[in-house]
Amino acid sequence: MTRRELLLLSSAGAYLAPALWADEPQNVSYPLRGISHSITPPDLFFVRDHFPPPALSLESWQLTIDGHVQNPYRIGFSDLLELPTKRVEAVLECSGNAANGSAAANGIWEGVPVSFLLEQAGIGHDAAFLALEGYDSGRLLQRSPQLPYAQIVPLQKCLDSSSMVAFKLNDLFLPRRNGFPARALVPGWYAMNSVKWLRRITALGPDDRHSPFYESGMNLVYNRVTQTGGDRAVARLSTLQVKSVVAWPGDKASLPAGRHLVWGFAWTGSGAVNRVSVSVDGGATWNAARLETTPGPFNWVRWSYVWPAGPGEYVVMSRASDSQGNKQPLVRDKSRKDIYELNWCAPLSCTVR
Amino acid sequence: MSSTGVRRFLALCVEIALLAAPAFALPQACPPIPTGGAAEVQSRLSQLERAAQADMEGHRFAEAAGELREAACLAPQDPRILYSLGVAQAASGDFLSARKSFEAVRQREPGNPLPLAMLVRVGFSLGDIDGVKASLRALAAQFPHDGELHAMLAQFLVQNKLLDLALAESLRAQQADPHPSAQASIELAVLENTVGAYDDAIRNALWIGSQAGLPASLRASAAGVAGLSEESAGHPEAAIPRLQEAIQLDPSQENSYLALAFLYEKLQKFGDAVAVLEQARRRFPQSAALLLPLGSNLVRVERYPAAITALRQLLEQAPDDSDAHLRLADAYRKTGNHAGEVQILSDLERRRPDYPSIHVLVASAMLNQEPADYAKVLDELSLAEKSAPSDAQVFYLRAKVFLATGQNEQARLALTRSIELAPMDPSPYYRLGRLLLAMGQPKQAQEAFDRMHVIKSGPPQ
Numbered sequence: 052m053t054r055r056e057l058l059l060l061s062s063a064g065a066y067l068a069p070a071l072w073a074d075e076p077q078n079v080s081y082p083l084r085g086i087s088h089s090i091t092p093p094d095l096f097f098v099r100d101h102f103p104p105p106a107l108s109l110e111s112w113q114l115t116i117d118g119h120v121q122n123p124y125r126i127g128f129s130d131l132l133e134l135p136t137k138r139v140e141a142v143l144e145c146s147g148n149a150a151n152g153s154a155a156a157n158g159i160w161e162g163v164p165v166s167f168l169l170e171q172a173g174i175g176h177d178a179a180f181l182a183l184e185g186y187d188s189g190r191l192l193q194r195s196p197q198l199p200y201a202q203i204v205p206l207q208k209c210l211d212s213s214s215m216v217a218f219k220l221n222d223l224f225l226p227r228r229n230g231f232p233a234r235a236l237v238p239g240w241y242a243m244n245s246v247k248w249l250r251r252i253t254a255l256g257p258d259d260r261h262s263p264f265y266e267s268g269m270n271l272v273y274n275r276v277t278q279t280g281g282d283r284a285v286a287r288l289s290t291l292q293v294k295s296v297v298a299w300p301g302d303k304a305s306l307p308a309g310r311h312l313v314w315g316f317a318w319t320g321s322g323a324v325n326r327v328s329v330s331v332d333g334g335a336t337w338n339a340a341r342l343e344t345t346p347g348p349f350n351w352v353r354w355s356y357v358w359p360a361g362p363g364e365y366v367v368m369s370r371a372s373d374s375q376g377n378k379q380p381l382v383r384d385k386s387r388k389d390i391y392e393l394n395w396c397a398p399l400s401c402t403v404r
Numbered sequence: 405m406s407s408t409g410v411r412r413f414l415a416l417c418v419e420i421a422l423l424a425a426p427a428f429a430l431p432q433a434c435p436p437i438p439t440g441g442a443a444e445v446q447s448r449l450s451q452l453e454r455a456a457q458a459d460m461e462g463h464r465f466a467e468a469a470g471e472l473r474e475a476a477c478l479a480p481q482d483p484r485i486l487y488s489l490g491v492a493q494a495a496s497g498d499f500l501s502a503r504k505s506f507e508a509v510r511q512r513e514p515g516n517p518l519p520l521a522m523l524v525r526v527g528f529s530l531g532d533i534d535g536v537k538a539s540l541r542a543l544a545a546q547f548p549h550d551g552e553l554h555a556m557l558a559q560f561l562v563q564n565k566l567l568d569l570a571l572a573e574s575l576r577a578q579q580a581d582p583h584p585s586a587q588a589s590i591e592l593a594v595l596e597n598t599v600g601a602y603d604d605a606i607r608n609a610l611w612i613g614s615q616a617g618l619p620a621s622l623r624a625s626a627a628g629v630a631g632l633s634e635e636s637a638g639h640p641e642a643a644i645p646r647l648q649e650a651i652q653l654d655p656s657q658e659n660s661y662l663a664l665a666f667l668y669e670k671l672q673k674f675g676d677a678v679a680v681l682e683q684a685r686r687r688f689p690q691s692a693a694l695l696l697p698l699g700s701n702l703v704r705v706e707r708y709p710a711a712i713t714a715l716r717q718l719l720e721q722a723p724d725d726s727d728a729h730l731r732l733a734d735a736y737r738k739t740g741n742h743a744g745e746v747q748i749l750s751d752l753e754r755r756r757p758d759y760p761s762i763h764v765l766v767a768s769a770m771l772n773q774e775p776a777d778y779a780k781v782l783d784e785l786s787l788a789e790k791s792a793p794s795d796a797q798v799f800y801l802r803a804k805v806f807l808a809t810g811q812n813e814q815a816r817l818a819l820t821r822s823i824e825l826a827p828m829d830p831s832p833y834y835r836l837g838r839l840l841l842a843m844g845q846p847k848q849a850q851e852a853f854d855r856m857h858v859i860k861s862g863p864p865q
């Protein structure tokens with residue numbers, strides 16, 4: 052290869068994936084109206100960190116597979132690149148994403164199925180869960196010790212062929228802030244399970260207590276808490292709840308009278324989105340939106356509705372339903388006592404003159 | 405792996421890559437074995453091998469494969485003959501048979517990396533990337549410390565644009581060899597930069613750059629890669645000295661000037677971009693690659709005559725370059741040369757009638773002329789409407805023509821249509837308001853002005 056080719060090669064990559072640099076935990080999201088089609092560009096992917104992003108090198112990154120397996124092993128990035136891969140289009144949403152929030156993104160992921168990695172290790176018959184651990188570490192709660200970020204996901208979900216150790220997003224290697232060089236991807240589940248900067252997969256028995264998960268206090272967050280009368284129920288968050296958001300117009304918009312294209316995205320973790328409706332009168336009446344992209348099991352769908360808007364005050368809302376019969380709720384369930392799964396139909400005020 | 409083996413492998417890869425021979429079906433059954441004993445078998449074997457060698461040298465690969473197939477029947481355990489058979493089969497385009505032959509060699513000589521390396525090549529030719537990966541994994545497991553082998557594989561994979569796998573092999577080569585060559589390190593740095601591993605790329609490139617004993621050209625390349633990685637990592641200011649260093653170390657690399665100019669452009673330091681491109685121009689007076697960025701940045705620093713010269717020169721060398729047309733039209737517009745603007749955009753229209761919005765661009769330029777030929781503008785807009793019926797700009801420009809020619813009702817209709825198609829664009833509301841005022845409809849005019857203010861005063865939508 053000539054030096055010219057070397058430089059050309061390097062410049063091609065350089066200009067494709069501009070990256071942001073941060074040593075502090077990031078909490079960033081971008082207005083969804085910036086997405087021109089249905090795939091979120093990497094630089095518009097939301098970021099929710101718990102701890103500072105680790106500085107990882109391709110040469111030193113390793114992934115350990117251990118726990119209840121017959122042959123624990125460790126692989127490097129070269130090994131990962133040379134294993135069979137799979138691609139899946141999937142949406143990631145932060146479990147605390149606001150009702151019309153933008154902490155959600157849809158990308159085409161490529162990686163090695165977790166099932167393949169476990170097969171190589173010989174998964175133990177008594178394994179029931181996987182602990183996914185990241186290279187990032189810190190104190191989750193004020194009193195918790197310095198521990199790596201960790202989540203526990205049922206083995207069955209990880210054996211789904213779409214669950215993977217992903218190293219590419221939209222055909223480019225992962226940006227640093229989105230888990231470079233490799234992260235877990237658990238499609239259809241809230242994003243905290245898709246552990247970034249993945250370093251270890253540990254197979255757990257049904258009664259094992261994975262210390263980074265419990266001692267850090269991770270078991271105390273990301274739970275659905277409901278209180279009905281005196282009964283309080285706590286359950287771990289998992290599947291994405293059916294949800295739609297309006298990308299345009301924004302809240303408190305002032306529009307001239309005319310025909311406007313209201314548009315946004317809708318997704319679910321159960322089956323596929325099969326309908327999106329739009330209301331401009333606060334939910335009194337609903338109109339079918341057009342699904343502009345093909346709904347799939349894990350991706351989001353882009354929808355639009357042509358609104359012939361005359362002068363007046365309006366409340367714009369969207370509502371999605373999925374193939375499993377789930378409907379986006381109109382309001383927040385009053386029994387909920389946690390801050391997650393905020394999927395009700397958010398009302399957006401809009402003035403037309 | 406011996407250096408002879410590496411050379412042979414590379415030579416074969418190059419040779420096979422140059423071939424486009426049709427697939428050749430080999431006879432599956434062995435011919436009768438000579439009955440005269442071992443001596444006769446040996447004699448026939450030698451004869452077949454000599455014939456095969458001559459056929460290979462004469463690029464008669466299918467014939468060579470046939471002879472080696474017969475030889476393999478006579479000596480089925482001889483890995484050397486099977487390997488040669490695989491090579492001949494691959495060269496003749498019969499990759500499936502070649503794969504079988506190399507797999508047979510592998511079984512007989514498990515300690516030899518060559519059949520596996522050839523399986524990588526054959527897998528690639530078959531488009532079987534999982535097969536390529538399996539062979540690479542086997543090579544990694546069996547020969548983890550053979551840095552030369554992994555570096556060679558990386559090079560082959562780069563040449564064939566399998567950059568992920570090239571990166572994997574390049575990393576393996578680096579890990580196997582604690583003292584890698586500067587060339588291997590820079591290739592790794594380039595791959596790391598390409599995939600977004602900017603920290604790694606910078607570290608490797610800086611290591612090369614710090615080796616004073618290395619040729620300046622190599623250190624310049626390293627500085628260039630470090631600069632590009634710094635820029636990609638979001639540190640454009642840190643990238644500038646790296647790229648300046650690349651130019652200083654090896655001023656004969658045109659790409660270093662281009663990369664630095666591009667960086668200045670991104671930082672909106674257009675004067676600096678011009679300076680570096682003019683420096684490059686003095687060194688590469690015949691280069692066409694410099695002319696577009698030079699012309700564009702000269703327009704930005706308002707040195708229009710120089711910009712026009714550079715862009716015209718580019719169009720002499722590359723008359724179909726659409727960007728050059730557009731930049732030149734921009735320069736003409738900014739110097740008030742509307743005839744020049746129309747002429748250059750019409751030239752682009754002739755060459756690229758499918759260029760997006762070209763008719764709108766031409767019509768818009770025509771409207772800038774004094775006096776404008778309104779009939780021609782309308783003709784142009786009809787063409788624009790045919791190619792993009794929902795383009796609001798078509799109706800807005802049409803309205804401008806009608807306004808200029810006093811056809812108020814036509815103008816009102818055109819502006820209304822423009823608003824229907826792009827209701828968030830404030831310009832047609834303003835024109836409509838003015839028009840309605842002139843038509844004696846102050847109430848409707850006020851409505852149009854109000855709507856324009858709604859758009860301008862609201863939050864960004």
